[in-house]
Amino acid sequence: MRFFSRWFCGAVAPRKVMLVSIPAGAVRRDETSLAQQRGWRRRGKHYAGPFATPHGTWLGRVEAAGDVFRCYVKDPPIDIVSRHEKWPCFSRDTPDGWWRINLAVSPVDRDVSAVILYVERLLIESHRRAGKT
C-alpha cells in the first residue's frame, strides 16, 4: 500500500522545473563562453585576459596545473579587497604588481570561465561592501 501511494504521488505530482524547447527557426542564442566574451587568450596551459567588472578592469592570468588552477591578478584595488573575508587568500607574487589568489576549490569541469567569474564576483563584492561602509 505504501509502495502504491508513493508511486501514485510521484506520478501525479507536478514537476517543479520544466525545460522549454526553443521553436524551430528561432534566432540562435549566444553559445560563447565567458572567457571568449572577455577576450581571454590561451597559450598552452596559460590563459591571459581581463577581469571586467562595473568598477574597473584588471589584468588577469590563470594557469592550469593538473586538476587545479593558479590564479593571478595585476594591481588589484588592495585598499578595497583587503576588507573582504577572502583577502588572506591573496599573496603578492612578483614585485611588478602581480598578486596570486589561492584557490581551495577548482572547477570540476576544468573550465577557466568559472575562475574568471569567481574573481570578478569577488572584486564586485569587495567594492559593494566598501561602498556600504
Added chain:
Amino acid sequence: MTKANDFVRWTTPTNHLPVPYDPHQREEGATTMRDTPISKRLAVKFVGSTRPTETVVITPGTTTRELLKELNLGPGFEISDARNDVLYRPDEVIFARVADGDLLHISAMVDAGA
C-alpha cells in the same frame, strides 16, 4: 479589478505548465497571493561551456539544487544572478529570489582558501 490574464493563470493547473508567458508579470509589489505568479520563466546560461542557453519554467518552492538536477548538473556547480552577481545557496528557494524573465548564470564551483 480582475485582469483577463488572471483567469488563465488561476485556472491552469500547475502540471499543465508552461503557462502563457507575460514578460510584465512581476512579483515585486505583490500584496496578496493572487498577485504572486504560479510560475516564472528563466533563461539559464552556462558560463563555462558552449552548451546553449536553456529556458526553464520554475514553480513556487523550486530550490537551486532542483534546478541544477533538472539540467543534469551535480553539486559541483552553482547558480548566480547575471544582473548583480548574487550567488544562490544550494538549498535556497530560488523562486522567491528571481523575477520572471531573469537571466541566471551557471558555473562550476570555485572558492578561494588558504
